Amino acid sequence: xxxxxxxxxxxxxxxxxxxxxxxxxxxxxxxxxxxxxxxxxxxxxxxxxxxxxxxxxxxxxxxxxxxxxxxxxxxxxxxxxxxxxxxxxxxxxxxxxxxxxxxxxxxxxxxxxxxxxxxxxxxxxxxxxxxxxxxxxxxxxxxxxxxxxxxxxxxxxxxxxxxxxxxxxxxxxxxxxxxxxxxxxxxxxxxxxxxxxxxxxxxxxxxxxxxxxxxxxxxxxxxxxxxxxxxxxxxxxxxxxxxxxxxxxxxxxxxxxxxxxxxxxxxxxxxxxxxxxxxxxxxxxxxxxxxxxxxxxxxxxxxxxxxxxxxxxxxxxxxxxxxxxxxxxxxxxxxxxxxxxxxxxxxxxxxxxxxxxxxxxxxxxxxxxxxxxxxxxxxxxxxxxxxxxxxxxxxxxxxxxxxxxxxxxxxxxxxxxxx
Amino acid sequence: xxxxxxxxxxxxxxxxxxxxxxxxxxxxxxxxxxxxxxxxxxxxxxxxxxxxxxxxxxxxxxxxxxxxxxxxxxxxxxxxxxxxxxxxxxxxxxxxxxxxxxxxxxxxxxxxxxxxxxxxxxxxxxxxxxxxxxxxxxxxxxxxxxxxxxxxxxxxxxxxxxxxxxxxxxxxxxxxxxxxxxxxxxxxxxxxxxxxxxxxxxxxxxxxxxxxxxxxxxxxxxxx
Ligand SMILES: Nc1ncnc2c1ncn2[C@@H]1O[C@H](COP(=O)(O)OP(=O)(O)OP(=O)(O)O)[C@@H](O)[C@H]1O
Ligand SMILES: [Mg+2]
Numbered sequence: 001x002x003x004x005x006x007x008x009x010x011x012x013x014x015x016x017x018x019x020x021x022x023x024x025x026x027x028x029x030x031x032x033x034x035x036x037x038x039x040x041x042x043x044x045x046x047x048x049x050x051x052x053x054x055x056x057x058x059x060x061x062x063x064x065x066x067x068x069x070x071x072x073x074x075x076x077x078x079x080x081x082x083x084x085x086x087x088x089x090x091x092x093x094x095x096x097x098x099x100x101x102x103x104x105x106x107x108x109x110x111x112x113x114x115x116x117x118x119x120x121x122x123x124x125x126x127x128x129x130x131x132x133x134x135x136x137x138x139x140x141x142x143x144x145x146x147x148x149x150x151x152x153x154x155x156x157x158x159x160x161x162x163x164x165x166x167x168x169x170x171x172x173x174x175x176x177x178x179x180x181x182x183x184x185x186x187x188x189x190x191x192x193x194x195x196x197x198x199x200x201x202x203x204x205x206x207x208x209x210x211x212x213x214x215x216x217x218x219x220x221x222x223x224x225x226x227x228x229x230x231x232x233x234x235x236x237x238x239x240x241x242x243x244x245x246x247x248x249x250x251x252x253x254x255x256x257x258x259x260x261x262x263x264x265x266x267x268x269x270x271x272x273x274x275x276x277x278x279x280x281x282x283x284x285x286x287x288x289x290x291x292x293x294x295x296x297x298x299x300x301x302x303x304x305x306x307x308x309x310x311x312x313x314x315x316x317x318x319x320x321x322x323x324x325x326x327x328x329x330x331x332x333x334x335x336x337x338x339x340x341x342x343x344x345x346x347x348x349x350x351x352x353x354x355x356x357x358x359x360x361x362x363x364x365x366x367x368x369x370x371x372x373x374x375x376x377x378x379x380x381x382x383x384x385x386x387x388x389x390x391x392x393x394x395x396x397x398x399x400x401x402x403x404x405x406x407x408x409x410x411x412x413x414x415x416x417x418x419x
Numbered sequence: 420x421x422x423x424x425x426x427x428x429x430x431x432x433x434x435x436x437x438x439x440x441x442x443x444x445x446x447x448x449x450x451x452x453x454x455x456x457x458x459x460x461x462x463x464x465x466x467x468x469x470x471x472x473x474x475x476x477x478x479x480x481x482x483x484x485x486x487x488x489x490x491x492x493x494x495x496x497x498x499x500x501x502x503x504x505x506x507x508x509x510x511x512x513x514x515x516x517x518x519x520x521x522x523x524x525x526x527x528x529x530x531x532x533x534x535x536x537x538x539x540x541x542x543x544x545x546x547x548x549x550x551x552x553x554x555x556x557x558x559x560x561x562x563x564x565x566x567x568x569x570x571x572x573x574x575x576x577x578x579x580x581x582x583x584x585x586x587x588x589x590x591x592x593x594x595x596x597x598x599x600x601x602x603x604x605x606x607x608x609x610x611x612x613x614x615x616x617x618x619x620x621x622x623x624x625x626x627x628x629x630x631x632x633x634x635x636x637x638x639x640x641x642x643x
Contacts, residue, residue, distance in 0.1 A: 005531045016519040319515045322476060323529040323577065324504020326497045413471045416511060 006329060009320075010336040013313065020305050025345035027301035028396065032349025032388050033356060035291035039384040040357040042287040044377035046280050056151040056210065057269050058119075058242030059251045062258060064099050065265040068092045102238040105262050114245055114254060119146035121240040122227045128220075129191040129199070130182045137178060137218040139192065141227025150244045160186055160206025166223050173206040175216035192220075192230065200230050211367075292391065299395035302341055306334060306403035310410075317407055318415035331408035338400020339393065346392035350385055422452040423485075424584050424617050425473065430482035432468060432640075442468050443480070443640045450585065450619060455611040457628040458621045460637035466621045469637070470589050473619070474507050475499045487584045504533050508578025510588040515574065516562035522549070522573050523558040530580045541580075548576040552606060568599030575606060579616075586610070588620040592627070600624070 014021045068090040074080060099105065102120070109118050122141035127134035144166045147153035153162055157173060165171050172190065174182070184190050184204050193199045202222065210216055228237055243258075245251060251268035258266040270277065310317070317330055361378035432443040442465045450456055458466050471477040473484065475491055478499070484491040487506055491499070503509070516525050526545040530536065536544070549555045552572040557565065565573065571591060578586050588607075592600035604627050610616040611632075620631070628634050636643050 002532070002534060005528075005534075009528075012519045315515060316517050316519070319517055320528075321500065322474075322503065322509055322511075322515070324500050324532050326500035328497065329500075329532070413477050416471075416476075416515070417467070 002329070003332075006332050007336055010333050010340065013309070013316070013333070014337055014340065017309060017312075020309065021341060024302050024305040024341045025348070027298040028295075028342055028345025028392055029349040029352060031291075031294040031298035032346050032392055033352040034294050035388050035391070036350060036353025036384055037356045037360065038287050038291055039387075040353075040378050040380055041360055041376070042283055043379035043381060043384070044361070046283055047379055048373060048377040050276060050280060056153070056156065057273060058151070059245045059248050059269050060243040060255045060258065061267045061272075062099060062105065062241040062243065062262065062264050063239060063267075064097055066092050066097065097239050098233070098237045099239065099241065099264055102236065102241065105241060105264070108261075109241070109243060114247070114250060116244045116246045117146065117150045118241055118243045119143045119150055120224060120238045121242060122224050122231070122233075122237060123239050124227060124231055125195055126220075126230075127193040127195075128178070128182055129193060134193065135178070135181060137175075137220060139172075139227055139230070140219065140221050141224040142221055143224060144221075151242070156208055156210050157206045158209045162206060162221075164205040165221060165226075168203070168205060170200070170202050170226060171205040171222065172202040172226075173208050173221040174204055175219040176207040176209045177213055177217040178220065179204065179207055181217070194230055196232075198230065198232070202226070291388075295391050295395050298345070298392075299399040302338055302396055302399040303403060305341075306338055306400055307406075309337070310334065310403050310407045313407075314410060314415050317410045318412040321410070321412040322416070327408035330410070331404045334404035334407045335397070335400050338396050338404065342392050342396025342400075345396075346389055349392070350388060353385075353388070354380070423449050424452050424454075424487055425450040425619070426483075426485040427473065428483040428485075430469070430472060430480055430484065432465075432472065432477075432480040441640060443472070446482070446637075446640070446642055448635060448642060450617060452584075452617055453611075453615040454633065455607070455618045455631045456620070456633045456635060457631040458619070458635045458637060459623070459625070459628050464637045465640040466637055467589050470587055470619075470621055474509055474587050475503055504529055505581055506584040508575075508581070508583040508586040510571070510574050510578050510586065510591040512590040512593040516565075516570055516577075518561070518563040520562060521558070522554075522560050522562055522565070525562050525573060526577045526580055529577060533581050535581075545576070545580060548579045549573075551579070551609075552576045566599075568595055568602060571595060571599070571603055572606065575603070579610075585617045585619060588618070590621055590623060592622070592624065600627075604630075 072085070072087055072090065074085045074087065106118065106120070109115050120143050124139050124141075126137060126139045128137055142153075142165075144153065144162050148162060158176065160173065162173065165173055172192070174184070174190065179185065182190060186204050186206065188204050189201050190204055191199060192202055208216060208219060208221060210219075225235070228235055231237070245254060248269065252270055255266040255268035255271075258264070320330060321327070357378050357380060360376050363376050365373060365376045367373070426449045428447050430443055430446040431441065434440045434442055446469060458469070460466055468477070472480050475484075475486070486502060489502070491502070494502070517528070520528070523542070523545055526548060527541050530541040530544065531538065546555060546558065549558055552575055554569060554572050554576070557569060557573070562570065562573065571594075575586075575591070592603050595603065607618055607620065608630065611618055618631075622628055
């Protein structure tokens with residue numbers, strides 16, 4: 001009942017100063033609107049930029065690094081067992097790029113419940129013939145269905161059907177810039193030469209565009225069988241196994257384990273793309289900093305207006321105290337005023353923030369770098385709304401606390417005498 | 420002794436501004452239930468200061484104060500607020516009303532704070548008090564729309580709302596013209612005679628003081 005009375009008094013005081021109240025609330029509304037919009041938009045952009053790499057990058061890549069053997073013959077010799085052996089200029093021998101016993105590894109991966117899925121790959125350097133010129137590039141023999149499922153391969157094939165690579169023999173998807181350089185379009189034949197000098201004719205069935213132009217300039221995709229055939233290798237020849245985990249954060253630990261268990265090289269996504277994580281982190285930091293600054297500014301607005309209100313309402317405070325309201329009651333009245341400004345300002349801010357971020361998400365955004373996105377990316381994450389509510393209540397609480405305490409300390413005798 | 424509503428014993432107060440000035444010196448007196456007492460004295464002799472102490476708003480004094488049998492010393496701010504709310508009605512020289520609220524709400528507020536009766540009962544009581552003051556028809560007006568005399572009568576109605584043990588007034592007619600002063604005087608007399616309300620009123624008007632039960636005269640912070 002007392003609280004109800006204090007709320008009534010707070011509302012009456014707010015209504016008597018409606019314009020000031022609205023100005024204060026608009027400050028909060030603006031802060032919250034910008035906070036929600038900024039974070040949703042930034043996080044959308046982050047998601048897009050991360051997707052640029054994260055979506056199509058395996059969490060762990062298993063492959064066979066060409067490197068000199070760590071176990072040189074001299075180490076096996078009984079005679080020099082106790083000595084330090086220094087060997088200069090070790091060279092890698094003609095070791096194979098393929099992963100040994102790939103089938104066994106894949107069998108193990110299938111049973112590992114941390115693994116969401118994996119795809120096989122045969123990668124090879126090739127030359128694309130354009131008249132008299134040879135353009136160096138890579139040819140990736142992929143399991144199209146697995147790539148589509150795990151790494152959104154479909155999104156990056158901007159024209160043509162990626163499944164054609166599997167369904168039509170001797171077909172190839174070229175990076176868009178590569179195709180332009182070779183002056184071939186879909187349906188044309190392109191000539192591919194292996195390092196060993198063998199030549200093959202392949203039919204172009206699509207363009208690939210990842211967003212990283214330099215990368216696209218050298219890449220092409222065909223089915224695993226096609227590449228194995230070109231290289232003259234058996235169907236067990238696999239150069240990469242790309243693993244996607246259920247939890248990306250486990251990648252470094254799991255990669256280390258695979259390195260030991262399978263005896264192959266294993267690179268995790270974090271090691272391969274450290275700079276992207278840093279970028280995401282910095283962008284998040286900036287948007288939080290800007291958002292919180294806006295809210296603090298709004299808090300100062302409330303603080304000022306409450307201070308002003310208290311100076312104007314000295315008589316009211318004195319009367320309330322003289323007629324039996326305690327300092328605590330007065331403090332509660334002003335806290336209620338502050339929190340309701342914060343609450344309603346915030347509510348409106350959430351609404352406007354949502355509207356604004358929806359508007360942004362409809363603005364066309366065409367970039368050759370990101371062919372899959374047609375409008376600005378916005379992440380409508382409810383977490384940002386929750387943070388906004390908490391922050392607005394906390395800032396208005398503190399903005400109200402100091403003026404309210406001052407009001408509670410007003411000495412009615414001083415005011416009554418002062419008249 | 421049972422019927423003593425207010426008892427002040429050796430109340431002294433100093434101001435330090437910047438030299439120490441003793442504004443009240445060993446003031447002692449008591450007020451019986453139903454008594455109508457006036458305080459007179461020259462300007463600056465300490466009447467208002469005394470009244471602020473007696474009404475528990477000023478706690479910075481020495482000596483002892485009992486209201487309705489309770490000692491005020493060492494009481495917390497919250498408890499004193501409660502005592503002001505329940506036992507003391509205060510009428511100021513300047514009609515202090517809350518301008519944001521209606522007349523009726525102004526009268527009701529102390530009772531709503533006391534929270535002893537339901538809102539409907541309090542509303543009825545407030546109407547009754549306004550009726551005593553003859554301003555029932557003003558109840559829905561905004562406090563800021565009233566004349567000085569009307570405001571002061573609303574303030575008196577407000578001081579009555581919790582049926583206090585004592586009503587204190589600090590020159591309640593000091594800011595009013597002759598006609599309105601007369602209305603306020605008559606109201607106090609009516610409260611005293613017909614409702615046996617205990618009253619302690621500071622005044623400068625000798626004829627008004629004459630008509631009260633007892634006059635306390637002050638000079639330089641003492642009772643003479
Ligand atoms: N805050 C203060 N600091 C210093 N001196 C004060 C303060 N308040 C009041 N005084 C002094 O205390 C004395 C008594 O003041 P008080 O207001 O009680 O007089 P009063 O009897 O009510 O006078 P009046 O009839 O004019 O209202 C005065 O001399 C005044 O100057
Ligand atoms: Mg005075």
